[in-house]
Amino acid sequence: MFPTAAGEAFLTRARRALEEMTAATIDAGRATRGATGRLRLGLIASALLDPLPDVLGRFGRERPDVRLELHEMASGRSAAALLAGELDVAVRLGPPRGAGAEHLVSVPVGHDHxxxxxxxxxxxxxxxxxxxxxxxxxxxxxxxxxxxxxxxxxxxxxxxxxxxxxxxxxxxxxxxxxxxxxxxxxxxxxxxxxxxxxxxxxxxxxxxxxPRTALPDLVLSFADRDRSPVLGAFLDTVRRNCPDVGAALDRRFGHA
Incomplete structure:
Protein backbone atom coordinates (compact mmCIF):
# COMPACT_ATOMS: atom_id res chain seq x y z
CA MET A 1 0.00 0.00 0.00
CA PHE A 2 1.37 3.40 -0.97
CA PRO A 3 0.28 6.78 0.39
CA THR A 4 -1.43 9.24 -1.87
CA ALA A 5 0.17 12.53 -2.83
CA ALA A 6 -1.87 14.20 -0.11
CA GLY A 7 -0.70 11.58 2.36
CA GLU A 8 2.94 12.12 1.38
CA ALA A 9 2.59 15.86 1.95
CA PHE A 10 0.98 15.25 5.33
CA LEU A 11 3.70 12.80 6.42
CA THR A 12 6.47 15.20 5.40
CA ARG A 13 4.99 17.99 7.48
CA ALA A 14 4.27 15.64 10.37
CA ARG A 15 7.89 14.45 10.43
CA ARG A 16 9.11 18.05 10.44
CA ALA A 17 6.72 18.93 13.26
CA LEU A 18 7.91 15.93 15.28
CA GLU A 19 11.55 16.91 14.72
CA GLU A 20 10.79 20.48 15.81
CA MET A 21 9.01 19.26 18.93
CA THR A 22 11.94 16.99 19.79
CA ALA A 23 14.44 19.82 19.25
CA ALA A 24 12.30 22.20 21.32
CA THR A 25 12.17 19.68 24.17
CA ILE A 26 15.96 19.29 24.07
CA ASP A 27 16.50 23.08 23.98
CA ALA A 28 14.11 23.60 26.87
CA GLY A 29 15.94 20.98 28.92
CA ARG A 30 19.31 22.61 28.21
CA ALA A 31 17.95 26.02 29.18
CA THR A 32 16.56 24.59 32.42
CA ARG A 33 20.02 23.19 33.23
CA GLY A 34 21.68 26.55 32.52
CA ALA A 35 23.45 25.22 29.43
CA THR A 36 22.19 28.08 27.25
CA GLY A 37 21.30 31.71 27.81
CA ARG A 38 23.20 34.78 28.95
CA LEU A 39 25.21 35.72 32.04
CA ARG A 40 26.04 39.39 32.67
CA LEU A 41 29.00 39.71 35.04
CA GLY A 42 30.33 42.97 36.45
CA LEU A 43 33.87 42.85 37.83
CA ILE A 44 36.74 44.90 39.15
CA ALA A 45 40.08 44.46 37.40
CA SER A 46 41.86 42.84 40.36
CA ALA A 47 39.38 39.93 40.25
CA LEU A 48 40.97 38.97 36.92
CA LEU A 49 44.16 38.15 38.80
CA ASP A 50 42.33 35.72 41.09
CA PRO A 51 39.88 33.92 41.27
CA LEU A 52 38.02 34.72 38.03
CA PRO A 53 40.46 33.27 35.45
CA ASP A 54 39.95 29.69 36.67
CA VAL A 55 36.23 30.14 37.30
CA LEU A 56 35.46 31.75 33.93
CA GLY A 57 37.70 29.31 32.07
CA ARG A 58 35.92 26.31 33.57
CA PHE A 59 32.47 27.82 33.08
CA GLY A 60 33.21 28.58 29.43
CA ARG A 61 34.44 25.05 28.77
CA GLU A 62 31.47 23.42 30.46
CA ARG A 63 28.82 25.86 29.16
CA PRO A 64 30.05 26.86 25.68
CA ASP A 65 26.55 27.92 24.58
CA VAL A 66 26.09 30.44 27.39
CA ARG A 67 26.84 33.96 26.22
CA LEU A 68 29.11 35.68 28.75
CA GLU A 69 28.83 39.46 28.90
CA LEU A 70 31.69 40.86 30.99
CA HIS A 71 31.65 44.46 32.20
CA GLU A 72 34.55 46.04 34.06
CA MET A 73 32.77 48.00 36.75
CA ALA A 74 33.81 49.81 39.92
CA SER A 75 32.40 48.62 43.23
CA GLY A 76 30.60 51.93 43.65
CA ARG A 77 28.52 51.17 40.56
CA SER A 78 27.91 47.41 40.62
CA ALA A 79 25.31 47.25 43.43
CA ALA A 80 23.04 49.70 41.62
CA ALA A 81 23.48 47.71 38.39
CA LEU A 82 22.45 44.49 40.16
CA LEU A 83 19.38 46.11 41.71
CA ALA A 84 18.39 47.64 38.36
CA GLY A 85 18.61 44.25 36.64
CA GLU A 86 21.53 45.34 34.45
CA LEU A 87 23.80 42.60 35.86
CA ASP A 88 23.24 39.02 36.99
CA VAL A 89 26.28 38.82 39.25
CA ALA A 90 29.11 41.12 40.34
CA VAL A 91 32.56 40.73 41.86
CA ARG A 92 33.39 43.82 43.89
CA LEU A 93 35.26 45.10 46.92
CA GLY A 94 33.25 44.91 50.11
CA PRO A 95 29.58 44.02 50.57
CA PRO A 96 27.03 46.38 49.00
CA ARG A 97 25.62 49.04 51.29
CA GLY A 98 22.78 51.50 51.08
CA ALA A 99 19.24 51.31 49.78
CA GLY A 100 18.36 47.90 48.38
CA ALA A 101 21.48 46.13 49.65
CA GLU A 102 19.28 43.85 51.76
CA HIS A 103 17.98 42.34 48.52
CA LEU A 104 21.46 41.18 47.47
CA VAL A 105 23.31 38.02 48.49
CA SER A 106 27.03 38.60 49.07
CA VAL A 107 29.76 36.12 49.97
CA PRO A 108 33.53 36.73 50.20
CA VAL A 109 35.65 35.17 47.47
CA GLY A 110 39.04 36.62 48.39
CA HIS A 111 40.98 38.48 51.07
CA ASP A 112 43.61 41.18 50.60
CA HIS A 113 45.87 43.48 52.53
CA PRO A 211 51.37 48.13 59.96
CA ARG A 212 49.65 45.40 57.96
CA THR A 213 46.31 46.82 56.82
CA ALA A 214 43.41 44.65 55.69
CA LEU A 215 41.43 45.79 52.66
CA PRO A 216 37.73 45.09 52.03
CA ASP A 217 37.09 41.49 50.98
CA LEU A 218 36.58 40.62 47.35
CA VAL A 219 32.86 39.79 47.30
CA LEU A 220 30.52 37.94 44.93
CA SER A 221 27.04 39.50 44.87
CA PHE A 222 23.74 38.70 43.14
CA ALA A 223 20.03 39.38 43.65
CA ASP A 224 18.47 37.13 46.29
CA ARG A 225 15.36 36.51 44.16
CA ASP A 226 17.27 35.56 41.02
CA ARG A 227 16.54 31.90 40.25
CA SER A 228 18.02 31.98 36.74
CA PRO A 229 19.34 28.55 35.69
CA VAL A 230 22.39 30.23 34.14
CA LEU A 231 23.20 32.02 37.40
CA GLY A 232 22.70 28.73 39.25
CA ALA A 233 25.11 27.01 36.87
CA PHE A 234 27.68 29.77 37.39
CA LEU A 235 27.38 29.50 41.17
CA ASP A 236 27.87 25.72 40.88
CA THR A 237 31.12 26.38 39.02
CA VAL A 238 32.20 28.80 41.75
CA ARG A 239 31.40 26.15 44.38
CA ARG A 240 33.58 23.56 42.66
CA ASN A 241 36.49 25.95 42.14
CA CYS A 242 36.24 27.67 45.53
CA PRO A 243 34.98 25.25 48.22
CA ASP A 244 35.03 27.93 50.93
CA VAL A 245 32.72 30.09 48.82
CA GLY A 246 30.41 27.12 48.29
CA ALA A 247 30.23 26.57 52.04
CA ALA A 248 29.39 30.26 52.55
CA LEU A 249 26.61 30.03 49.97
CA ASP A 250 25.22 26.94 51.69
CA ARG A 251 25.18 28.74 55.03
CA ARG A 252 23.52 31.76 53.42
CA PHE A 253 20.72 29.62 51.99
CA GLY A 254 20.42 27.34 55.01
CA HIS A 255 21.87 24.24 53.34
CA ALA A 256 24.63 23.67 55.87
Missing part, protein backbone atom coordinates in the same frame (compact mmCIF):
# COMPACT_ATOMS: atom_id res chain seq x y z
CA UNK A 114 47.49 46.71 51.40
CA UNK A 115 50.84 46.62 49.59
CA UNK A 116 52.94 49.25 47.82
CA UNK A 117 54.55 49.14 44.39
CA UNK A 118 57.39 51.39 43.19
CA UNK A 119 59.63 51.71 40.18
CA UNK A 120 63.06 50.11 40.32
CA UNK A 121 64.74 53.53 40.54
CA UNK A 122 62.65 54.62 43.52
CA UNK A 123 64.40 54.98 46.90
CA UNK A 124 62.09 52.34 48.39
CA UNK A 125 62.95 49.73 45.75
CA UNK A 126 64.69 46.82 47.46
CA UNK A 127 62.95 47.36 50.79
CA UNK A 128 60.83 44.54 52.17
CA UNK A 129 58.35 47.01 53.66
CA UNK A 130 57.48 50.68 53.93
CA UNK A 131 55.98 52.48 56.89
CA UNK A 132 53.03 54.83 57.02
CA UNK A 133 55.40 57.73 57.73
CA UNK A 134 57.35 56.89 54.57
CA UNK A 135 54.15 56.82 52.53
CA UNK A 136 53.10 60.23 53.84
CA UNK A 137 56.29 61.73 52.37
CA UNK A 138 55.76 60.36 48.85
CA UNK A 139 53.45 61.11 45.91
CA UNK A 140 50.88 58.32 45.86
CA UNK A 141 48.86 56.45 43.23
CA UNK A 142 45.44 55.32 44.49
CA UNK A 143 41.97 54.29 43.31
CA UNK A 144 39.29 56.99 42.93
CA UNK A 145 37.09 57.63 45.96
CA UNK A 146 33.91 57.33 43.90
CA UNK A 147 34.96 53.94 42.48
CA UNK A 148 36.11 52.25 45.69
CA UNK A 149 34.81 54.28 48.66
CA UNK A 150 35.63 51.57 51.22
CA UNK A 151 39.27 51.42 50.10
CA UNK A 152 39.54 55.21 50.05
CA UNK A 153 38.12 55.44 53.57
CA UNK A 154 40.62 52.85 54.79
CA UNK A 155 43.54 54.76 53.28
CA UNK A 156 42.31 57.98 54.86
CA UNK A 157 42.17 56.25 58.25
CA UNK A 158 45.65 54.78 57.79
CA UNK A 159 47.39 57.93 56.57
CA UNK A 160 45.38 60.47 58.55
CA UNK A 161 42.42 62.67 57.74
CA UNK A 162 44.69 65.57 56.78
CA UNK A 163 47.17 63.50 54.72
CA UNK A 164 48.45 65.82 51.99
CA UNK A 165 49.79 62.80 50.08
CA UNK A 166 46.22 61.56 49.55
CA UNK A 167 44.83 64.95 48.60
CA UNK A 168 47.40 65.28 45.82
CA UNK A 169 47.48 61.62 44.79
CA UNK A 170 47.38 60.41 41.20
CA UNK A 171 44.18 58.48 40.54
CA UNK A 172 44.17 55.14 38.69
CA UNK A 173 41.09 53.00 38.12
CA UNK A 174 42.63 49.51 38.16
CA UNK A 175 45.59 47.61 39.56
CA UNK A 176 47.32 47.28 36.19
CA UNK A 177 47.37 51.06 35.77
CA UNK A 178 48.64 51.50 39.34
CA UNK A 179 51.54 49.13 38.60
CA UNK A 180 52.28 50.81 35.26
CA UNK A 181 52.33 54.32 36.71
CA UNK A 182 54.61 53.18 39.53
CA UNK A 183 56.97 51.66 36.95
CA UNK A 184 57.06 55.06 35.22
CA UNK A 185 58.22 56.72 38.43
CA UNK A 186 55.00 58.66 39.02
CA UNK A 187 54.91 57.69 42.71
CA UNK A 188 54.17 54.91 45.17
CA UNK A 189 51.23 52.80 44.09
CA UNK A 190 48.92 51.43 46.77
CA UNK A 191 46.74 48.42 46.03
CA UNK A 192 45.65 44.91 47.03
CA UNK A 193 48.09 42.12 47.78
CA UNK A 194 46.67 40.13 44.85
CA UNK A 195 48.81 42.47 42.70
CA UNK A 196 51.61 40.06 43.59
CA UNK A 197 49.98 37.48 41.30
CA UNK A 198 50.07 39.83 38.30
CA UNK A 199 52.50 38.86 35.52
CA UNK A 200 55.89 40.10 36.59
CA UNK A 201 57.17 43.09 34.67
CA UNK A 202 60.66 44.56 34.80
CA UNK A 203 61.16 47.82 36.58
CA UNK A 204 58.82 47.39 39.55
CA UNK A 205 59.25 46.41 43.19
CA UNK A 206 56.55 45.40 45.67
CA UNK A 207 56.73 46.24 49.38
CA UNK A 208 54.59 45.30 52.34
CA UNK A 209 52.98 48.20 54.19
CA UNK A 210 53.45 48.35 57.96
Missing amino acids: LIAVVGSAHPYAGQASVSVDQLRRQPLIVVPVEDEPAVAAGLRTLLGEDAAALDGATVARDVHTIIGLAACGVGVGLGPSRMLSAPRRPGVWFCEVT
Whole structure:
Protein backbone atom coordinates (compact mmCIF):
# COMPACT_ATOMS: atom_id res chain seq x y z
CA MET A 1 0.00 0.00 0.00
CA PHE A 2 1.37 3.40 -0.97
CA PRO A 3 0.28 6.78 0.39
CA THR A 4 -1.43 9.24 -1.87
CA ALA A 5 0.17 12.53 -2.83
CA ALA A 6 -1.87 14.20 -0.11
CA GLY A 7 -0.70 11.58 2.36
CA GLU A 8 2.94 12.12 1.38
CA ALA A 9 2.59 15.86 1.95
CA PHE A 10 0.98 15.25 5.33
CA LEU A 11 3.70 12.80 6.42
CA THR A 12 6.47 15.20 5.40
CA ARG A 13 4.99 17.99 7.48
CA ALA A 14 4.27 15.64 10.37
CA ARG A 15 7.89 14.45 10.43
CA ARG A 16 9.11 18.05 10.44
CA ALA A 17 6.72 18.93 13.26
CA LEU A 18 7.91 15.93 15.28
CA GLU A 19 11.55 16.91 14.72
CA GLU A 20 10.79 20.48 15.81
CA MET A 21 9.01 19.26 18.93
CA THR A 22 11.94 16.99 19.79
CA ALA A 23 14.44 19.82 19.25
CA ALA A 24 12.30 22.20 21.32
CA THR A 25 12.17 19.68 24.17
CA ILE A 26 15.96 19.29 24.07
CA ASP A 27 16.50 23.08 23.98
CA ALA A 28 14.11 23.60 26.87
CA GLY A 29 15.94 20.98 28.92
CA ARG A 30 19.31 22.61 28.21
CA ALA A 31 17.95 26.02 29.18
CA THR A 32 16.56 24.59 32.42
CA ARG A 33 20.02 23.19 33.23
CA GLY A 34 21.68 26.55 32.52
CA ALA A 35 23.45 25.22 29.43
CA THR A 36 22.19 28.08 27.25
CA GLY A 37 21.30 31.71 27.81
CA ARG A 38 23.20 34.78 28.95
CA LEU A 39 25.21 35.72 32.04
CA ARG A 40 26.04 39.39 32.67
CA LEU A 41 29.00 39.71 35.04
CA GLY A 42 30.33 42.97 36.45
CA LEU A 43 33.87 42.85 37.83
CA ILE A 44 36.74 44.90 39.15
CA ALA A 45 40.08 44.46 37.40
CA SER A 46 41.86 42.84 40.36
CA ALA A 47 39.38 39.93 40.25
CA LEU A 48 40.97 38.97 36.92
CA LEU A 49 44.16 38.15 38.80
CA ASP A 50 42.33 35.72 41.09
CA PRO A 51 39.88 33.92 41.27
CA LEU A 52 38.02 34.72 38.03
CA PRO A 53 40.46 33.27 35.45
CA ASP A 54 39.95 29.69 36.67
CA VAL A 55 36.23 30.14 37.30
CA LEU A 56 35.46 31.75 33.93
CA GLY A 57 37.70 29.31 32.07
CA ARG A 58 35.92 26.31 33.57
CA PHE A 59 32.47 27.82 33.08
CA GLY A 60 33.21 28.58 29.43
CA ARG A 61 34.44 25.05 28.77
CA GLU A 62 31.47 23.42 30.46
CA ARG A 63 28.82 25.86 29.16
CA PRO A 64 30.05 26.86 25.68
CA ASP A 65 26.55 27.92 24.58
CA VAL A 66 26.09 30.44 27.39
CA ARG A 67 26.84 33.96 26.22
CA LEU A 68 29.11 35.68 28.75
CA GLU A 69 28.83 39.46 28.90
CA LEU A 70 31.69 40.86 30.99
CA HIS A 71 31.65 44.46 32.20
CA GLU A 72 34.55 46.04 34.06
CA MET A 73 32.77 48.00 36.75
CA ALA A 74 33.81 49.81 39.92
CA SER A 75 32.40 48.62 43.23
CA GLY A 76 30.60 51.93 43.65
CA ARG A 77 28.52 51.17 40.56
CA SER A 78 27.91 47.41 40.62
CA ALA A 79 25.31 47.25 43.43
CA ALA A 80 23.04 49.70 41.62
CA ALA A 81 23.48 47.71 38.39
CA LEU A 82 22.45 44.49 40.16
CA LEU A 83 19.38 46.11 41.71
CA ALA A 84 18.39 47.64 38.36
CA GLY A 85 18.61 44.25 36.64
CA GLU A 86 21.53 45.34 34.45
CA LEU A 87 23.80 42.60 35.86
CA ASP A 88 23.24 39.02 36.99
CA VAL A 89 26.28 38.82 39.25
CA ALA A 90 29.11 41.12 40.34
CA VAL A 91 32.56 40.73 41.86
CA ARG A 92 33.39 43.82 43.89
CA LEU A 93 35.26 45.10 46.92
CA GLY A 94 33.25 44.91 50.11
CA PRO A 95 29.58 44.02 50.57
CA PRO A 96 27.03 46.38 49.00
CA ARG A 97 25.62 49.04 51.29
CA GLY A 98 22.78 51.50 51.08
CA ALA A 99 19.24 51.31 49.78
CA GLY A 100 18.36 47.90 48.38
CA ALA A 101 21.48 46.13 49.65
CA GLU A 102 19.28 43.85 51.76
CA HIS A 103 17.98 42.34 48.52
CA LEU A 104 21.46 41.18 47.47
CA VAL A 105 23.31 38.02 48.49
CA SER A 106 27.03 38.60 49.07
CA VAL A 107 29.76 36.12 49.97
CA PRO A 108 33.53 36.73 50.20
CA VAL A 109 35.65 35.17 47.47
CA GLY A 110 39.04 36.62 48.39
CA HIS A 111 40.98 38.48 51.07
CA ASP A 112 43.61 41.18 50.60
CA HIS A 113 45.87 43.48 52.53
CA LEU A 114 47.49 46.71 51.40
CA ILE A 115 50.84 46.62 49.59
CA ALA A 116 52.94 49.25 47.82
CA VAL A 117 54.55 49.14 44.39
CA VAL A 118 57.39 51.39 43.19
CA GLY A 119 59.63 51.71 40.18
CA SER A 120 63.06 50.11 40.32
CA ALA A 121 64.74 53.53 40.54
CA HIS A 122 62.65 54.62 43.52
CA PRO A 123 64.40 54.98 46.90
CA TYR A 124 62.09 52.34 48.39
CA ALA A 125 62.95 49.73 45.75
CA GLY A 126 64.69 46.82 47.46
CA GLN A 127 62.95 47.36 50.79
CA ALA A 128 60.83 44.54 52.17
CA SER A 129 58.35 47.01 53.66
CA VAL A 130 57.48 50.68 53.93
CA SER A 131 55.98 52.48 56.89
CA VAL A 132 53.03 54.83 57.02
CA ASP A 133 55.40 57.73 57.73
CA GLN A 134 57.35 56.89 54.57
CA LEU A 135 54.15 56.82 52.53
CA ARG A 136 53.10 60.23 53.84
CA ARG A 137 56.29 61.73 52.37
CA GLN A 138 55.76 60.36 48.85
CA PRO A 139 53.45 61.11 45.91
CA LEU A 140 50.88 58.32 45.86
CA ILE A 141 48.86 56.45 43.23
CA VAL A 142 45.44 55.32 44.49
CA VAL A 143 41.97 54.29 43.31
CA PRO A 144 39.29 56.99 42.93
CA VAL A 145 37.09 57.63 45.96
CA GLU A 146 33.91 57.33 43.90
CA ASP A 147 34.96 53.94 42.48
CA GLU A 148 36.11 52.25 45.69
CA PRO A 149 34.81 54.28 48.66
CA ALA A 150 35.63 51.57 51.22
CA VAL A 151 39.27 51.42 50.10
CA ALA A 152 39.54 55.21 50.05
CA ALA A 153 38.12 55.44 53.57
CA GLY A 154 40.62 52.85 54.79
CA LEU A 155 43.54 54.76 53.28
CA ARG A 156 42.31 57.98 54.86
CA THR A 157 42.17 56.25 58.25
CA LEU A 158 45.65 54.78 57.79
CA LEU A 159 47.39 57.93 56.57
CA GLY A 160 45.38 60.47 58.55
CA GLU A 161 42.42 62.67 57.74
CA ASP A 162 44.69 65.57 56.78
CA ALA A 163 47.17 63.50 54.72
CA ALA A 164 48.45 65.82 51.99
CA ALA A 165 49.79 62.80 50.08
CA LEU A 166 46.22 61.56 49.55
CA ASP A 167 44.83 64.95 48.60
CA GLY A 168 47.40 65.28 45.82
CA ALA A 169 47.48 61.62 44.79
CA THR A 170 47.38 60.41 41.20
CA VAL A 171 44.18 58.48 40.54
CA ALA A 172 44.17 55.14 38.69
CA ARG A 173 41.09 53.00 38.12
CA ASP A 174 42.63 49.51 38.16
CA VAL A 175 45.59 47.61 39.56
CA HIS A 176 47.32 47.28 36.19
CA THR A 177 47.37 51.06 35.77
CA ILE A 178 48.64 51.50 39.34
CA ILE A 179 51.54 49.13 38.60
CA GLY A 180 52.28 50.81 35.26
CA LEU A 181 52.33 54.32 36.71
CA ALA A 182 54.61 53.18 39.53
CA ALA A 183 56.97 51.66 36.95
CA CYS A 184 57.06 55.06 35.22
CA GLY A 185 58.22 56.72 38.43
CA VAL A 186 55.00 58.66 39.02
CA GLY A 187 54.91 57.69 42.71
CA VAL A 188 54.17 54.91 45.17
CA GLY A 189 51.23 52.80 44.09
CA LEU A 190 48.92 51.43 46.77
CA GLY A 191 46.74 48.42 46.03
CA PRO A 192 45.65 44.91 47.03
CA SER A 193 48.09 42.12 47.78
CA ARG A 194 46.67 40.13 44.85
CA MET A 195 48.81 42.47 42.70
CA LEU A 196 51.61 40.06 43.59
CA SER A 197 49.98 37.48 41.30
CA ALA A 198 50.07 39.83 38.30
CA PRO A 199 52.50 38.86 35.52
CA ARG A 200 55.89 40.10 36.59
CA ARG A 201 57.17 43.09 34.67
CA PRO A 202 60.66 44.56 34.80
CA GLY A 203 61.16 47.82 36.58
CA VAL A 204 58.82 47.39 39.55
CA TRP A 205 59.25 46.41 43.19
CA PHE A 206 56.55 45.40 45.67
CA CYS A 207 56.73 46.24 49.38
CA GLU A 208 54.59 45.30 52.34
CA VAL A 209 52.98 48.20 54.19
CA THR A 210 53.45 48.35 57.96
CA PRO A 211 51.37 48.13 59.96
CA ARG A 212 49.65 45.40 57.96
CA THR A 213 46.31 46.82 56.82
CA ALA A 214 43.41 44.65 55.69
CA LEU A 215 41.43 45.79 52.66
CA PRO A 216 37.73 45.09 52.03
CA ASP A 217 37.09 41.49 50.98
CA LEU A 218 36.58 40.62 47.35
CA VAL A 219 32.86 39.79 47.30
CA LEU A 220 30.52 37.94 44.93
CA SER A 221 27.04 39.50 44.87
CA PHE A 222 23.74 38.70 43.14
CA ALA A 223 20.03 39.38 43.65
CA ASP A 224 18.47 37.13 46.29
CA ARG A 225 15.36 36.51 44.16
CA ASP A 226 17.27 35.56 41.02
CA ARG A 227 16.54 31.90 40.25
CA SER A 228 18.02 31.98 36.74
CA PRO A 229 19.34 28.55 35.69
CA VAL A 230 22.39 30.23 34.14
CA LEU A 231 23.20 32.02 37.40
CA GLY A 232 22.70 28.73 39.25
CA ALA A 233 25.11 27.01 36.87
CA PHE A 234 27.68 29.77 37.39
CA LEU A 235 27.38 29.50 41.17
CA ASP A 236 27.87 25.72 40.88
CA THR A 237 31.12 26.38 39.02
CA VAL A 238 32.20 28.80 41.75
CA ARG A 239 31.40 26.15 44.38
CA ARG A 240 33.58 23.56 42.66
CA ASN A 241 36.49 25.95 42.14
CA CYS A 242 36.24 27.67 45.53
CA PRO A 243 34.98 25.25 48.22
CA ASP A 244 35.03 27.93 50.93
CA VAL A 245 32.72 30.09 48.82
CA GLY A 246 30.41 27.12 48.29
CA ALA A 247 30.23 26.57 52.04
CA ALA A 248 29.39 30.26 52.55
CA LEU A 249 26.61 30.03 49.97
CA ASP A 250 25.22 26.94 51.69
CA ARG A 251 25.18 28.74 55.03
CA ARG A 252 23.52 31.76 53.42
CA PHE A 253 20.72 29.62 51.99
CA GLY A 254 20.42 27.34 55.01
CA HIS A 255 21.87 24.24 53.34
CA ALA A 256 24.63 23.67 55.87
